[in-house]
Amino acid sequence: MTQDEIHIRRCFALAEQGRYSCRPNPVVGCVVVKDGLLLAEGWHQVAGQAHAEVRALAQAGVDAAGSTVYVSLEPCVHHGRTGPCTEALIDSGIERLVYAMQDPNPLVAGKGLARLRAAGIVVDGPLLEAEAALLNPGFIKRMSKGLPWVRCKVGMSLDARTAMHSGESQWITGPAARTEVQWLRARSCAVLTGVGTVLHDDPALTVRLEHYRGLQPLRVIVDTNGRSPGKARALNLPGQALLACGPQAARWLQQQEICNSGLQADCTVLAVPLLNGKPDLQQLLRTLAAEWSCNEVLVEAGATLTGALLQAGLVDELITYLAPALLGDQARPLAVLPGLGKLADKITLQFIDVAMVGEDCRIRSRVLNPH
Numbered sequence: 080m081t082q083d084e085i086h087i088r089r090c091f092a093l094a095e096q097g098r099y100s101c102r103p104n105p106v107v108g109c110v111v112v113k114d115g116l117l118l119a120e121g122w123h124q125v126a127g128q129a130h131a132e133v134r135a136l137a138q139a140g141v142d143a144a145g146s147t148v149y150v151s152l153e154p155c156v157h158h159g160r161t162g163p164c165t166e167a168l169i170d171s172g173i174e175r176l177v178y179a180m181q182d183p184n185p186l187v188a189g190k191g192l193a194r195l196r197a198a199g200i201v202v203d204g205p206l207l208e209a210e211a212a213l214l215n216p217g218f219i220k221r222m223s224k225g226l227p228w229v230r231c232k233v234g235m236s237l238d239a240r241t242a243m244h245s246g247e248s249q250w251i252t253g254p255a256a257r258t259e260v261q262w263l264r265a266r267s268c269a270v271l272t273g274v275g276t277v278l279h280d281d282p283a284l285t286v287r288l289e290h291y292r293g294l295q296p297l298r299v300i301v302d303t304n305g306r307s308p309g310k311a312r313a314l315n316l317p318g319q320a321l322l323a324c325g326p327q328a329a330r331w332l333q334q335q336e337i338c339n340s341g342l343q344a345d346c347t348v349l350a351v352p353l354l355n356g357k358p359d360l361q362q363l364l365r366t367l368a369a370e371w372s373c374n375e376v377l378v379e380a381g382a383t384l385t386g387a388l389l390q391a392g393l394v395d396e397l398i399t400y401l402a403p404a405l406l407g408d409q410a411r412p413l414a415v416l417p418g419l420g421k422l423a424d425k426i427t428l429q430f431i432d433v434a435m436v437g438e439d440c441r442i443r444s445r446v447l448n449p450h
Contacts, residue, residue: 083149086110087179087206090151093122093131094214099265099293100125103372105152105215107131111139111173113146130155132164136171144172151211153182156191165194178204179211183222216395217268217374226361226450227268227368229393231378231385232260233413234400240410241382246279255437256400260379261288263398267296268373272313273384274302283312284379297321297371301384303357305332320346321371323363325353360391361450386414389426394446397428401440
């Protein structure tokens with residue numbers, strides 16, 4: 080492994096420290112090296128505050144002059160809530176920059192690298208680009224395709240059942256798996272469920288980790304006909320909630336002021352165009368990306384909505400917690416997938432990894448050929 084690779088991998092580790100606090104911005108890490116010695120390091124901690132490069136340069140001070148800076152993502156060149164990192168790098172007098180990957184944001188996308196080269200700084204990269212992309216799958220997809228990265232979480236028995244015929248499902252999986260799901264929520268910009276789950280389970284959809292002080296995800300309920308009760312926990316807990324309804328139901332709910340100032344939640348009713356009588360899920364996800372800056376969406380839903388998202392090719396990653404139990408053929412399935420009459424119709428997955436989480440087995444899979 081080269082010294083450049085060692086320092087870039089340190090950037091990756093630093094970037095992870097902003098995982099639960101800097102969204103919707105990408106996680107970024109930076110190190111400053113001079114004469115083979117590590118001078119400073121930084122990471123993007125909170126959106127709207129100093130970026131990784133600025134933090135690292137502040138730590139290095141005047142010693143940054145003549146140094147090499149390593150960064151996991153191309154430095155920004157535009158004015159947002161903070162100034163451009165390229166200017167801070169130029170002003171500090173660095174000699175060389177090594178970057179892991181180019182920023183997919185059209186406002187940057189190579190412009191930052193060009194600005195640094197024009198200022199006489201040696202720019203090398205990309206380096207370990209594939210590994211760098213794993214840090215920010217949602218940000219990359221939102222910037223390149225206008226869609227968030229969609230993870231679908233399912234807890235099921237060994238015979239692929241997610242609830243008893245009656246709907247009873249608490250709890251199929253054990254406490255360790257349920258805690259891990261809390262961290263999945265914590266890294267997500269939004270948690271998406273269906274009205275059926277709200278009516279049956281009344282989930283909170285919040286992050287409930289001890290000492291957690293990070294951002295709460297947007298709570299999104301797909302509710303075609305506006306059946307969600309005003310007392311639903313997801314609509315009343317502090318934070319932001321979104322009811323995604325068909326146009327007619329949305330108009331009615333807005334007239335009824337179901338999301339009024341009496342609720343603790345900042346609640347919005349969103350009219351989503353219908354597709355075959357149901358909200359157009361791709362349009363909903365595009366709206367979450369464009370208007371709510373959602374990079375990663377976690378789906379915690381029943382078999383109908385889970386199946387609809389899978390069949391629409393809108394799921395990127397399937398996370399399955401497999402419990403050591405059998406629930407029988409009358410219990411509810413993982414997903415409703417009508418029309419799969421032959422093997423050629425199957426939805427193909429690629430296993431990423433398998434691990435034990437407490438008494439349960441977690442299987443992470445990529446869904447091949449999503450949007």
